[in-house]
Amino acid sequence: MKYNKVVVFDLDDTLYNEVDYLKSAYYEIAQYVDANExxxxxxxxxxxxxxxxxxxxxxxxxxxxxxxxxxxxYRNHLPSILPREGALELLLKLKQEKTILGLITDGRSVSQRNKLNALNITHFFDDIIISEEFGSEKPCIANYMFFEKYSADEYYYIADNVKKDFIGPNNLKWSTICIMDNGKHIHKQQFNLEQVFLPKHQITKLSDAYNIIK
Incomplete structure (x- = not known):
């Protein structure tokens, strides 16, 4: 079956702020080590x-x-985190339009699955690629090529890490969208890289992605 659009998301510092995961883990560990401190x-x-x-x-x-x-x-706690502003609205709108939604994220299975469960967004995605489960990390092109099975007319990847997120989908001729650092990102964004690493679009809030995708 051929599809019109496939929209794939990164997780950390894209659909939520990863610094909140750090704070959640530190609180959990502090309670474990010395709840009275x-x-x-x-x-x-x-x-x-x-x-x-x-x-x-x-x-x-x-x-x-x-x-x-x-x-x-740190790796196994169920984090206290919330979706980034506009994330749920964007996912819901795309899902209502019957868009195929995917996720590509690097990390351990238990950690990334716990994040998805805490955010309550697992049900939005048709496919979820987690590096430990899949066997390769970004920027390995295989992680992106998995979604080519849908034979869609248009592919989009929304992420934040310029060093590794966009080179794969750029080589596949996807439309790449970078969510800019809101001052809370773990990895600082650097754009003084070769063109193949750079996203085709930059947005300051997730809701802006819809205007590119629609």
């Missing part, structure tokens, strides 16, 4: 912003805990 999660986040090794400093303060314990909590 008020402000411990804020201290952890401050250490992160300073470029320090957060878990190494925490173990120095609480030597009874091992690195593996903290990493397990």
């Amino acid at each position: 008020f402000g411990l999660s804020d201290e952890m986040f401050q250490n992160y912003t300073n470029g320090s090794n957060v878990f190494k400093l925490l173990i120095g303060k609480y030597p009874a805990f091992a690195m593996d314990d903290l990493l397990y909590k």
Whole structure:
């Protein structure tokens, strides 16, 4: 069956702000390590912003805990995160128009699935590609070519990381859309790269993507 449009999204710092995942994980770990230490999660986040090794400093303060314990909590906790402004509205509008929706995200299966469940958006997507499950990470073109099975007239990829997100879909002649940093992105955006890495469109809010796709 041939489809008109396929719209594929990135997850982290596209459909939600990844810094909120960090804060959620730090709060969970702080409660696990010392629930009575008020402000411990804020201290952890401050250490992160300073470029320090957060878990190494925490173990120095609480030597009874091992690195593996903290990493397990970080990767497996059910985060307290919310969709980025306009994300749900865009997904709902596209779904109502019978658009094929996909997701391509790098990371561990349990972490990325927990994020999707916390955001309550799994049901919007026809296919979800998570690097640990799929066997390759962006910018591997196979992650994008998976969606070519729909033989659509138009393909779109909405993401944020200029270094790795757009080179694959650009080579496949997809329309690529970059959601600009709202001041909260984990990875700073750099546009002084070769043309093949650069998105065809830049937007400041997700709702603007609809005007490109429609």
